[in-house]
Amino acid sequence: MAWTDERVEQLKKLWSEGLSASQIAKQLGGVTRNAVIGKVHRLGLSGRATPSRPARRTVKPSRPRTTTASTAPAQRPVSRPSPSTPTPAAPKPAPVEPAVLPSGEFATVLTLRDSMCKWPIGDPAQAEFRFCGRKTAGGNAYCEAHSSMAYQPSAKRRRRTSDAGAALDAIAATRRYNF
C-alpha cells in the first residue's frame, strides 16, 4: 500500500495522539509497524510525548544487511537453573466461556499467539469466529479448561506411557468436539 496524502494524515494524527506504531499500523492496515516507524522518521516527526524515552540514543554503528556470514559463535556454557512451578494447580472445573483479551479484543486468527489457547469458538465461516485465547497451559495448544476437554481420559487403556500417545489422544479428542 502506498502512502497517500490521506493515509499520511491519518498517520500524523494517530502518532500525535500517542498511539504506538503497531497500533497505527493495525488501524491503517496494509502496513507493518516498521513501515509506520520508517514513515514517521521520514516525515521528521519522531519526537512526541513519548513516556518511555529518557533521551538515550541507541547508537548502533554497522549492521551488515544481507550476506551476513561471519561472526563468531560465542558460546554460553553456563546454564540457568530455572525455578519452574513446584506444584501445578489442580484442574479446576473451569468456565469454558468466550475470551476477552486484555486489549479488549477477542482472539482472532490475526491476534492469536502461540501462548494463547487455540480452542475455536463459534463458526469459522462467521466473522464472529474467535479462539479461546486464554493463557496456554504449559506448552499445550489449549488452556487448562480446554485441554481437559480435548484430552478426556477414557479411564481405560489410558497408559500409553509416551507423550506422543497422549498428544494423539488429545488430537482425537479435539476432533470429537469440533471439526
Place this chain on the structure above:
DNA sequence: CCCTGATTCGC
C-alpha cells in the same frame, strides 16, 4: 515472551 521506537540499507 510480549512490546516499544531507532537505525541501517537493499530495493
Place this chain on the structure above:
DNA sequence: GCGAATCAGG
C-alpha cells in the same frame, strides 16, 4: 521513498 531486518530497551 519504502520498509524488512535488526537492534536496544521496557
